[in-house]
Amino acid sequence: MTRPRPRPDIAHALARVGWARIEHQPRPHSVVIAGAGIAGLRAAERLRERGFDGQIVFIGEEPHKPYNRTPLSKQLLARTGRLGDLKLPVFSDLDAVWRLGTRALGLDVARNRLLLARGEEVEYDGLVIATGVEARHLPGTPVWSDHVWTLRDMADARGLSRRLADGARHIAVIGTGFIGCEIASSLRGRGLDVTVIGRGNALMSSAIGKQVGGLMTRLHRNNQVTLLLGRNPVRWATADSLTERPRSGAGVSIWLDDGGRVDADVAVVAVGALPATRWLQGSGLDITDGVLTGPTTHAVYMDGTTPALAPSVVAAGDVARWPNLLFDWTPRRVEHWITASEHGQAAADALLLGPDQASAFTPTPRFWTEQFGVRLQGVGRPGLADACCLAEGSTKALEFVAVYTRQGVVVGAVSANAGARLLEYADLIGWPLDAASPAGMPVSRTPMATV
Amino acid sequence: MSFTGPVPVSGTVTGSMPIPTTPIPTTGPRYPLASQATHLDPGPMTGPVPTASLAPSLGPAGSDTGSGVVVPSASLPVPAERTGPLVVGSGTGPRPAMGTGPLDVAPLARLGGSAVGRQSGRSAFQPNQRRRPGGPRRRSEPAVVSVDNNRCHLYAICQQEAPSSFLLAEDHRLYYDAAPPSHQMASVRQAARLCPMQAITLENGGR
Ligand SMILES: Cc1cc2nc3c(=O)[nH]c(=O)nc-3n(C[C@H](O)[C@H](O)[C@H](O)COP(=O)(O)OP(=O)(O)OC[C@H]3O[C@@H](n4cnc5c(N)ncnc54)[C@H](O)[C@@H]3O)c2cc1C
Ligand code: SF4
Numbered sequence: 001m002t003r004p005r006p007r008p009d010i011a012h013a014l015a016r017v018g019w020a021r022i023e024h025q026p027r028p029h030s031v032v033i034a035g036a037g038i039a040g041l042r043a044a045e046r047l048r049e050r051g052f053d054g055q056i057v058f059i060g061e062e063p064h065k066p067y068n069r070t071p072l073s074k075q076l077l078a079r080t081g082r083l084g085d086l087k088l089p090v091f092s093d094l095d096a097v098w099r100l101g102t103r104a105l106g107l108d109v110a111r112n113r114l115l116l117a118r119g120e121e122v123e124y125d126g127l128v129i130a131t132g133v134e135a136r137h138l139p140g141t142p143v144w145s146d147h148v149w150t151l152r153d154m155a156d157a158r159g160l161s162r163r164l165a166d167g168a169r170h171i172a173v174i175g176t177g178f179i180g181c182e183i184a185s186s187l188r189g190r191g192l193d194v195t196v197i198g199r200g201n202a203l204m205s206s207a208i209g210k211q212v213g214g215l216m217t218r219l220h221r222n223n224q225v226t227l228l229l230g231r232n233p234v235r236w237a238t239a240d241s242l243t244e245r246p247r248s249g250a251g252v253s254i255w256l257d258d259g260g261r262v263d264a265d266v267a268v269v270a271v272g273a274l275p276a277t278r279w280l281q282g283s284g285l286d287i288t289d290g291v292l293t294g295p296t297t298h299a300v301y302m303d304g305t306t307p308a309l310a311p312s313v314v315a316a317g318d319v320a321r322w323p324n325l326l327f328d329w330t331p332r333r334v335e336h337w338i339t340a341s342e343h344g345q346a347a348a349d350a351l352l353l354g355p356d357q358a359s360a361f362t363p364t365p366r367f368w369t370e371q372f373g374v375r376l377q378g379v380g381r382p383g384l385a386d387a388c389c390l391a392e393g394s395t396k397a398l399e400f401v402a403v404y405t406r407q408g409v410v411v412g413a414v415s416a417n418a419g420a421r422l423l424e425y426a427d428l429i430g431w432p433l434d435a436a437s438p439a440g441m442p443v444s445r446t447p448m449a450t451v
Numbered sequence: 452m453s454f455t456g457p458v459p460v461s462g463t464v465t466g467s468m469p470i471p472t473t474p475i476p477t478t479g480p481r482y483p484l485a486s487q488a489t490h491l492d493p494g495p496m497t498g499p500v501p502t503a504s505l506a507p508s509l510g511p512a513g514s515d516t517g518s519g520v521v522v523p524s525a526s527l528p529v530p531a532e533r534t535g536p537l538v539v540g541s542g543t544g545p546r547p548a549m550g551t552g553p554l555d556v557a558p559l560a561r562l563g564g565s566a567v568g569r570q571s572g573r574s575a576f577q578p579n580q581r582r583r584p585g586g587p588r589r590r591s592e593p594a595v596v597s598v599d600n601n602r603c604h605l606y607a608i609c610q611q612e613a614p615s616s617f618l619l620a621e622d623h624r625l626y627y628d629a630a631p632p633s634h635q636m637a638s639v640r641q642a643a644r645l646c647p648m649q650a651i652t653l654e655n656g657g658r
Contacts, residue, residue: 042644068649085649091640338608338645368606368647375604419607420619
């Protein structure tokens with residue numbers, strides 16, 4: 001399109017205005033962020049950083065503004081931290097409308113509207129879906145009981161803490177993921193008796209493999225956590241149940257599939273999480289295990305029978321399932337706090353740029369956890385690996401870096417008490433772990449022994 | 452409804468090769484590890500983490516590398532022994548190994564301006580030349596960055612986000628620039644956002 005050369009007469013001035021109108025792409029005036037968590041917060045912050053001056057509306061189910069969830073199972077439960085530690089820094093003026101205590105109930109992609117209670121509709125030009133995940137339950141678990149808890153948000157943390165302060169001595173933790181292990185460590189640090197019940201044979205093995213998981217298992221055992229691994233709960237009884245009460249006077253009794261029984265004052269169920277997508281049912285978005293998006297974080301919806309990208313809907317954080325092209329084209333969810341922050345930022349950029357111009361979101365996933373004073377940190381997706389080797393350090397001293405490979409290609413690394421050393425390994429992701437690789441890799445190929 | 456076909460592609464990303472997400476650092480070696488090859492413990496990997504292994508990538512230890520480099524004096528100001536909540540829970544089990552040195556943070560600015568002495572041939576802190584392309588460190592600016600000694604658990608996320616302003620050194624201490632130049636502030640802010648312990652505070656939001 002070539003513009004006519006401007007000439008200083010009124011007709012041409014008018015024509016120029018016409019051109020400007022045609023070329024002007026209306027910018028989104030209103031962005032709605034569903035889910036006031038870390039991903040939503042960082043999306044809003046990034047929108048303002050980029051100079052977006054329209055309206056930002058948060059629709060958040062919790063009555064709080066975004067806070068840091070990660071200390072809930074660590075400092076808060078261990079009582080080494082304060083509530084103020086949950087504060088998050090924000091470096092630009094968000095000037096947002098906060099609709100807290102408000103649940104999004106539905107989405108009309110075709111009409112650009114979010115549906116709330118009492119038939120209210122909120123129109124948007126851009127929507128960020130950041131509703132995170134909800135704690136999963138095992139079938140048959142008496143979730144309503146005052147003796148059975150999950151830990152996802154502040155309300156859970158408060159309720160659980162109150163229950164624990166009520167003279168609880170023995171706590172059963174169901175689940176051997178990060179959160180279950182952190183809970184065990186925090187409570188053990190308070191001198192409480194902790195029993196961990198889990199399906200796998202090593203703690204956190206789905207995330208960090210059975211070798212490093214085995215080391216952590218030993219750490220927990222050495223710290224007098226009772227581990228009942230390779231077992232599942234099959235029956236429950238709670239003191240406040242009408243039908244089945246524990247005979248021993250315990251708060252909760254859990255029968256296991258090996259015939260054993262655990263009596264405890266409180267049980268905490270930490271068996272993973274499910275994406276909070278129920279409100280998106282029937283919206284046309286693909287919500288099998290999270291909101292499916294393309295590499296740019298734009299949501300995939302069904303346009304008739306063909307999948308297409310919704311230019312005004314992006315998803316970020318734990319709820320989103322997207323292909324991280326750093327690894328491959330398989331869409332996956334990531335439940336890490338740092339990644340959720342970066343995801344929110346990328347989603348905001350994607351919303352402003354549109355699916356054609358936005359670049360693919362290809363973060364190196366990073367996570368950390370701290371248990372019994374051991375700072376475990378990871379990059380990449382160690383869970384995808386088929387092999388794991390010790391790169392440096394000593395497993396005995398619990399100060400090491402382990403590198404994870406899939407078909408010889410590095411997919412991740414995990415360090416214990418050696419955060420600074422991990423940095424260098426992040427760069428190796430995607431390259432073969434081989435002395436002849438372009439990286440000239442010096443990493444030892446000693447396979448890590450299973451403990 | 453479930454979508455199983457290929458994800459619709461948009462943008463210019465194609466192919467299956469890894470996409471580098473971080474800008475390639477200046478002209479130094481693309482893979483910093485390569486320069487450490489000889490320093491990794493070649494044995495059965497049971498000894499302690501080799502403490503000298505980071506040194507080669509930090510530039511020549513012996514040479515006076517000029518004005519951009521802050522060299523600590525022989526007597527580094529040693530921050531107080533940490534008293535924070537990093538305590539191992541159970542009293543009875545064997546205490547898991549921690550880093551050997553005190554877990555400490557120290558603002559770089561406070562190290563600057565001091566003499567150019569050396570500690571036994573190898574200084575405890577050698578600013579990373581490759582990662583420190585900036586000019587001479589300005590010493591007069593007021594501190595805007597502070598790291599809470601009691602909160603920082605040395606995860607080094609800050610160093611990943613802002614390598615020219617944070618350095619987790621081999622002595623298990625975090626060195627940081629308390630008054631980073633303005634063009635670094637965006638990455639310092641990102642470091643403060645992503646710090647797992649939320650230990651980094653910026654005065655007036657870093658502006
Ligand atoms: C106890 C605990 C410890 C953790 N520790 C670590 C750790 O050490 N390291 C790590 O990397 N990660 C950790 N994580 C994971 C990390 O917290 C998450 O990855 C991160 O919070 C994800 O952010 P998000 O914004 O995607 O989702 P969330 O933080 O879950 O935010 C989603 C928000 O949306 C709200 N919402 C849900 N449905 C609706 C709806 N229909 N309408 C409106 N609002 C809705 C929810 O109430 C919630 O407030 C931990 C998580 C927990 C629970
Ligand atoms: S990211 Fe935070 S906790 Fe980690 S080293 Fe930096 S300041 Fe310390």
